[in-house]
Amino acid sequence: MDFLNPLGLLGFLFLIPLIIIYLRRPRPKKKALPSLMFLMKDEKRVQRSMLRRLLRNLLFFLQLLILSLLVLAMADPQIPLESSAQPGHVVWVLDISASSQARYGNKAAFDYFRDYIKAHPASSNSLILLGDQPRLVLDKASPSALKDTLDRLSPTDLPSNLGDSIIAASSLLQQGTGKVIVVSDMMPTTGSDIQVAQKTLESRNTLVEFENPLPDKELDNVGLIGLSFDRTDALVTVKNYDTKTLEISVSLRQGDETKSSQTVTLRPDSVEQLTFATFPGKNTVRIDRDDDFPADNTLFIYNPLANKESVLYISNTTSGYLLTALYAMPFLQVRTAIPPIIPQEPFDFIIIDSFEGDKILPGTFPSILRQVEGGSTLVLIASDALMESPLQDELPVIIASKKEKAATLYPATKSYGLDEMDFGQVHVYWDAILKEKAVLLADTDTSVPLIALRKKGLGSVLYVGFREDQADFRLTPSFPIFWSRILKRLGNIESIGFYHRRTGSFLAATDADGRQLLSRRGFVSFRGKTLAVNLLDEQESDVNNHHQYASSRLTDLSGQKDLSLQFPLMSLALLLVLVELSVVKFRGDV
Numbered sequence: 001m002d003f004l005n006p007l008g009l010l011g012f013l014f015l016i017p018l019i020i021i022y023l024r025r026p027r028p029k030k031k032a033l034p035s036l037m038f039l040m041k042d043e044k045r046v047q048r049s050m051l052r053r054l055l056r057n058l059l060f061f062l063q064l065l066i067l068s069l070l071v072l073a074m075a076d077p078q079i080p081l082e083s084s085a086q087p088g089h090v091v092w093v094l095d096i097s098a099s100s101q102a103r104y105g106n107k108a109a110f111d112y113f114r115d116y117i118k119a120h121p122a123s124s125n126s127l128i129l130l131g132d133q134p135r136l137v138l139d140k141a142s143p144s145a146l147k148d149t150l151d152r153l154s155p156t157d158l159p160s161n162l163g164d165s166i167i168a169a170s171s172l173l174q175q176g177t178g179k180v181i182v183v184s185d186m187m188p189t190t191g192s193d194i195q196v197a198q199k200t201l202e203s204r205n206t207l208v209e210f211e212n213p214l215p216d217k218e219l220d221n222v223g224l225i226g227l228s229f230d231r232t233d234a235l236v237t238v239k240n241y242d243t244k245t246l247e248i249s250v251s252l253r254q255g256d257e258t259k260s261s262q263t264v265t266l267r268p269d270s271v272e273q274l275t276f277a278t279f280p281g282k283n284t285v286r287i288d289r290d291d292d293f294p295a296d297n298t299l300f301i302y303n304p305l306a307n308k309e310s311v312l313y314i315s316n317t318t319s320g321y322l323l324t325a326l327y328a329m330p331f332l333q334v335r336t337a338i339p340p341i342i343p344q345e346p347f348d349f350i351i352i353d354s355f356e357g358d359k360i361l362p363g364t365f366p367s368i369l370r371q372v373e374g375g376s377t378l379v380l381i382a383s384d385a386l387m388e389s390p391l392q393d394e395l396p397v398i399i400a401s402k403k404e405k406a407a408t409l410y411p412a413t414k415s416y417g418l419d420e421m422d423f424g425q426v427h428v429y430w431d432a433i434l435k436e437k438a439v440l441l442a443d444t445d446t447s448v449p450l451i452a453l454r455k456k457g458l459g460s461v462l463y464v465g466f467r468e469d470q471a472d473f474r475l476t477p478s479f480p481i482f483w484s485r486i487l488k489r490l491g492n493i494e495s496i497g498f499y500h501r502r503t504g505s506f507l508a509a510t511d512a513d514g515r516q517l518l519s520r521r522g523f524v525s526f527r528g529k530t531l532a533v534n535l536l537d538e539q540e541s542d543v544n545n546h547h548q549y550a551s552s553r554l555t556d557l558s559g560q561k562d563l564s565l566q567f568p569l570m571s572l573a574l575l576l577v578l579v580e581l582s583v584v585k586f587r588g589d590v
Contacts, residue, residue, distance in 0.1 A: 011071035015064060062580045069573035077565045089140065089178035090122035091169040095130045096153065097160040098503070098535050099187050102543040103292045104215050110155040113183045116213040120181075121146050126172050130184055131158035131519070132191075132504035134168035156519040157295060157503040157535050160184070163192030170206045179207035186212055189539040190504075222248055222266065222287055223296030223541035226273075227534060229496045232330070234301050236274045236285050240266035241542055249288040252276040261288075278303045282523055282530065296541045300522055300532040302499045308333040309491045312343060315353035321474040322353065322381075325483050331493050339364070348491055349377050354467065357385040365390050373457030377490045382430050382465045395463050396438035396454030400431040407444040409451075409473070416441065417485045424472030426450065430465050441486075453490075460490055500532050507531075 094117065100110040117127075121143035127150075129135045138149050162184065169180040180201070188194060201208050226237025240246055245268065251261040259279060264272050276285060283301040291297070311334045313323055318336050326334045337343060339359040350368055372378045372394075380386060380395060387399055409423035423442060434440055434449045442451035450465035468474040473482075487493070501507075506515040507526055518524070518533045525531075539545070 005074060005076045007075075009071065009075045011074055012068070014071070015067055019064075058583060062576055062583065066573050066576045066580070069569045069576070073566050073569040073573065077569075079565065088122060089124040089126070089173065091126040091128065091172050091178065091180045092117050092146075093128045093130050093134075093165050093169050093180060093182040093184070094150075094153070095160065095182075095184035096156050096158070097131055097187070097189075098155070098157045098295050098537065098540045099160060099185055099293070099543050100155040101157075101293065101295045102185070102219055102221075103294070104217055104219075108155065109185055109214055112213045112215075114150050114153070116183050116211060118147050118150060122178075124178075126169075128165055128169050128172075129153070130160060130162060130165040130182070131156055132161050132517075134161065134165040136168070136172075139172065157521045157533075158519050159189045159504050159537055159540050160187050161191030162186070162188035163194050163197040165191070166194075166197040166208060167192065167200050170201050170204055170208070173204075173206055179209065181209045181211055183211045183213065185214055185543070186210060187540070187542070187545055189537060218243070219292040219543045221291045221293040221296070221541065221543055222246060222289060223293065223538075224250075224285065224287065224299045224534075225271075225296065225536060225538045225541055227299055227301070227500065227536060229500075230275075232278055232303060232305065234276050234278050234283070234285065234299075236276060236299060237271060238264065238266065238274060238287070239271045239538065239541070240268060241544065243268050246289075250274055251286055251288055252278070253284050253286060254279050254282065259283075280305045282532075293541065293543045295521070296535055296537075298521070299534055299536075302523065302530050302532040304494070304496060304499050304529075305330055309348040309487070309493060310346075311335065311349040311351065311487075312337060312347040313351045313353065314339065314342065314355060316355055317353075320353070321468050321479060322351075322483065325480040326351075328480065329484055329487070332487070342367075346371050346374070347376060349379065349487060351379040351381070352386070352391070353381045354383045355385050357389055360389070369394065369456075372459035372461065375458040377460045377462065377487075378456075379462045379464070381467060382463070383467065387430065394456065394461050395432075396435050396452040396461060397432035397449050397463055397465070398435060400433065402428070403431050403448075404428050407446060407448065409442055409444055409471070412440045412443050412449075415439075416489050418442065418482065421478040421482055422476050423478065424476055426466045426471040426473070428466065428470040432465060462486065462490065494529070499530065500534070502536050503533060 095113055096110065100108065100113065102109045104112070123143070124140050125138065125143065125146040126136070126140060127138035127146065129137055137153075138146060141149070162182070166180060166182060169182075173180070221241040223239055223241065224236060225239050226235075228235045234252075236250070238248070238250060245265065247263060247265045249261055249263050252259050260276060262274050262276075264274060266272060278301055280303050283303060285299040285301060287297045289297070308330075309332050311326060311332050313326065313334060313336045315323075315336070316338060318338070323334070323336070326332055332349075335343065335347075339355050340361050342361070342364050344367060350371065368378060378394070380391060386392065392399060404427070406425050406427050407429065408425050411418040411421050411423070413419070418441060421442075426444070429444070429448065429450055432449055434452060435454065438449075438452050438454040440449050440452050443449045448465075452463050454461050454463075466473075473479055501518055503518055503521060505518050507518065508515065521533055521535055523530055523532055535541070
């Protein structure tokens with residue numbers, strides 16, 4: 001028992017005067033009484049004397065007890081009480097992260113977690129899924145509803161956000177009304193620090209239990225934990241989590257066909273990098289070995305070169321710096337045409353360089369403009385023939401006159417990655433005025449627009465107001481970079497990194513919250529493009545790291561509370577005062 005006000009115990013000193021008063025008896029006075037009266041009342045006197053002594057002693061003990069109770073009440077004693085070990089409402093946090101796919105014999109870790117919850121339901125149950133972000137799937141449900149929900153769940157390829165999940169679970173409980181039970185392998189790989197979660201729960205007086213029902217077994221795992229690219233080559237990182245040296249085979253496949261294979265020797269806890277030449281379209285890199293964690297044995301790789309953008313280059317010549325740069329771009333499939341023979345099939349890009357106007361057939365330009373209306377990009381490079389053709393009306397500028405004097409060309413926007421471009425000087429160019437709704441990309445020091453863009457239907461028209469042989473631009477390192485960036489942007493061509501995502505990331509979508517969570521490995525379709533989704537988490541692949549968290553608690557709370565006895569003691573003292581008054585009245589003192 002503890003006392004909140006121990007100084008109140010000094011009140012017991014007031015009992016000393018009370019005891020002294022009762023111990024000090026007054027001396028009796030002698031009086032003469034007739035012998036007859038004494039004999040007649042002798043028996044009655046004896047009875048009353050015994051009763052008075054009894055009542056007098058009773059009053060002493062009542063007063064002694066009343067004063068003692070009041071003194072104890074002043075000290076405010078506290079006694080600990082144990083709350084129920086099984087509260088009526090339990091918030092379950094179920095681990096569905098990638099590591100829950102680890103196999104313990106013929107049973108996955110997730111199955112152990114699910115079976116444990118099924119075997120220990122509370123009268124009221126809430127269920128939060130532990131992944132990259134906590135997700136509430138059940139609130140204050142019966143044991144049967146809990147079991148039905150558990151049967152519909154399966155593990156994901158997400159990382160483990162243990163700290164945030166615990167905080168989210170505690171928010172479902174009112175203070176001291178239930179507890180949170182985390183059923184997991186205790187492998188946090190992302191999210192809030194566990195110590196922060198601990199303090200948050202302690203401040204709410206919420207009990208948290210960690211339950212790890214997994215067998216005490218060391219798992220065997222070799223995993224693919226890293227992926228990077230160098231054009232068409234994939235650099236794959238392999239790690240051996242085992243305690244012994246292993247020789248493993250890693251192969252690259254396209255469909256069911258093995259394209260290449262490499263063998264590597266890995267010492268315990270060592271890492272090696274392997275390079276594979278990928279093929280257009282879908283590729284997979286696999287560890288040709290069964291272990292206890294299959295989720296990191298396969299990498300999904302998408303090579304976007306399978307969907308090359310088609311380019312039609314129209315010119316009187318089949319050589320030049322621009323054509324060389326186009327051929328060097330791996331995302332383009334280039335075809336040249338010398339008027340009057342122009343292919344009629346659709347192209348993603350149509351580039352018209354120098355040409356002879358009298359060799360263009362009447363239907364050529366209308367056919368090209370229809371393709372632009374439908375979504376193609378038309379690139380028009382200034383020439384005398386262009387300024388005399390119907391295509392002049394489609395330019396994003398109004399042509400004024402031809403100038404044959406040097407001018408320095410500068411980028412006019414940070415968009416399209418052109419702000420650091422070195423365009424150099426142009427020596428022959430066409431003076432022009434920018435049209436309404438056109439986008440200026442580069443102009444001269446005298447504000448003449450020489451590179452501009454304008455939408456036409458679903459497509460675009462790009463204007464370059466000088467020829468490559470009439471400017472220094474072709475000789476700078478920026479020349480091929482400019483054409484690569486501008487064509488990628490206009491053709492909506494993404495870098496190879498765009499096609500590869502990690503589980504736990506989001507895509508812009510049209511669902512309720514505007515995002516689509518990537519929770520599974522594999523190939524997915526997004527806005528007409530194929531994306532490869534991989535785990536690539538070194539910590540999540542370390543499936544033996546959970547032992548340091550097994551069967552632990554975040555807090556030392558045991559449901560113990562202190563009960564104050566101040567009010568009960570004062571109530572008892574008041575009751576005894578009433579008893580004392582009754583005794584005094586019975587004795588006839590009032």
